[in-house]
Amino acid sequence: MKTREYIAFTASAMLMTAVGIDIMLPALGDIRNHFHLGSDSTEAAQIISFFFMGQIGQLLFGPLSDRYGRLPIMRLGFFIYIFAGAAAAFSESMTVIFILRFFSGMGASAIFTTSIAGVRDRYAGDQMASIMSLVFTLFLFTPILAPFLGAFILHLSDWRMVFFTPSLLAVFILLWSFRLKESLKKKETDVAAYNLLTSARQILQNTTFIRYTLLTTILFTVFSAYIASSEFIIGVIYQQPALFTWIFAGTGVIMAIFTFMNSKLSVRFGAFKTLKGLVISYFLISMVFLAVTLVSGGVPGLPVFLGFAVLLTAINVTIEPNSSALALEQLGDNAGMASAIYGTSFFFIGSGVGTLISNQLKTGVQNMVICYAIIGIIALLIVLAKK
Numbered sequence: 001m002k003t004r005e006y007i008a009f010t011a012s013a014m015l016m017t018a019v020g021i022d023i024m025l026p027a028l029g030d031i032r033n034h035f036h037l038g039s040d041s042t043e044a045a046q047i048i049s050f051f052f053m054g055q056i057g058q059l060l061f062g063p064l065s066d067r068y069g070r071l072p073i074m075r076l077g078f079f080i081y082i083f084a085g086a087a088a089a090f091s092e093s094m095t096v097i098f099i100l101r102f103f104s105g106m107g108a109s110a111i112f113t114t115s116i117a118g119v120r121d122r123y124a125g126d127q128m129a130s131i132m133s134l135v136f137t138l139f140l141f142t143p144i145l146a147p148f149l150g151a152f153i154l155h156l157s158d159w160r161m162v163f164f165t166p167s168l169l170a171v172f173i174l175l176w177s178f179r180l181k182e183s184l185k186k187k188e189t190d191v192a193a194y195n196l197l198t199s200a201r202q203i204l205q206n207t208t209f210i211r212y213t214l215l216t217t218i219l220f221t222v223f224s225a226y227i228a229s230s231e232f233i234i235g236v237i238y239q240q241p242a243l244f245t246w247i248f249a250g251t252g253v254i255m256a257i258f259t260f261m262n263s264k265l266s267v268r269f270g271a272f273k274t275l276k277g278l279v280i281s282y283f284l285i286s287m288v289f290l291a292v293t294l295v296s297g298g299v300p301g302l303p304v305f306l307g308f309a310v311l312l313t314a315i316n317v318t319i320e321p322n323s324s325a326l327a328l329e330q331l332g333d334n335a336g337m338a339s340a341i342y343g344t345s346f347f348f349i350g351s352g353v354g355t356l357i358s359n360q361l362k363t364g365v366q367n368m369v370i371c372y373a374i375i376g377i378i379a380l381l382i383v384l385a386k387k
Contacts, residue, residue: 052351054105062340077110
């Protein structure tokens with residue numbers, strides 16, 4: 001593949017994670033009704049959380065991709081994603097759906113980690129940050145289009161078809177992958193437990209890797225909480241369900257604009273300077289958000305809440321390409337394992353903490369706003385701690 005097609009393919013492969021989430025959001029209300037859950041129940045949002053937690057599979061698939069190559073593991077991920085997603089569409093038990101969503105997330109984790117490792121095989125440093133920003137720009141068309149697609153499918157059918165659609169899309173991208181050449185030149189890493197532990201120890205002793213993995217993880221906590229709970233916040237807390245699809249699509253447009261700008265900024269100023277500026281902006285905005293919320297008695301109006309939350313979400317996804325490039329810059333020989341630890345940390349740990357944040361929303365959005373502020377402080381301290 002030439003560069004443009006490779007960027008388009010990588011974005012399409014990675015969007016299997018996003019489409020597995022975003023297309024579901026308009027259907028959560030129907031799922032609550034189908035399974036006779038209360039209108040204020042946050043249980044349906046766990047469909048998103050279990051998918052996120054399936055990303056722990058990166059710890060398995062990352063090392064395997066170092067040993068056997070990126071493409072075989074990516075294609076294995078597609079098969080898991082397709083079959084788990086299709087099975088969830090026909091389940092009559094929320095528990096079974098949660099389990100299948102976890103496995104669907106595992107399939108997505110194989111696709112995600114091999115995609116990042118593949119980019120690292122080809123690029124490094126500021127160039128990787130720029131390429132990843134362009135990938136994320138295309139990737140972020142998913143939250144723009146997926147909610148409309150989900151709503152359209154609901155108009156024609158029901159929530160089961162919404163669940164089935166990502167599996168159908170994955171089939172086409174799997175077929176596209178046969179145009180891609182293997183990016184890993186050496187496939188000699190032994191997958192024995194001892195060597196895996198040795199590789200992991202070397203990665204975890206890299207302070208640069210730890211710093212940026214921690215930064216991405218703590219930012220992802222409130223990001224995942226907002227994404228998983230956005231339908232509940234807009235439809236239940238603010239009583240504006242008809243606006244949800246438009247608001248979520250608008251959020252995607254803003255995120256895409258930010259990541260496209262980052263592809264230019266990371267080349268001009270470097271990944272670290274760009275990231276530092278973004279984190280400082282996140283901190284300042286989160287502080288203002290908290291102050292405005294407290295002044296309004298803990299209940300900001302919907303336009304105010306969305307204005308701040310969407311801006312912070314856009315900055316969050318703009319930080320990630322820089323953070324991943326800086327985290328993996330020195331770890332090219334172990335890119336699969338490193339991207340697996342990196343991805344597992346922010347997806348699995350971040351979404352787990354994000355679920356706890358989501359569960360605090362029954363009484364309003366104040367607790368989420370407080371979390372934005374706390375995470376803004378921690379993120380700033382991590383960046384300023386760089387020697």
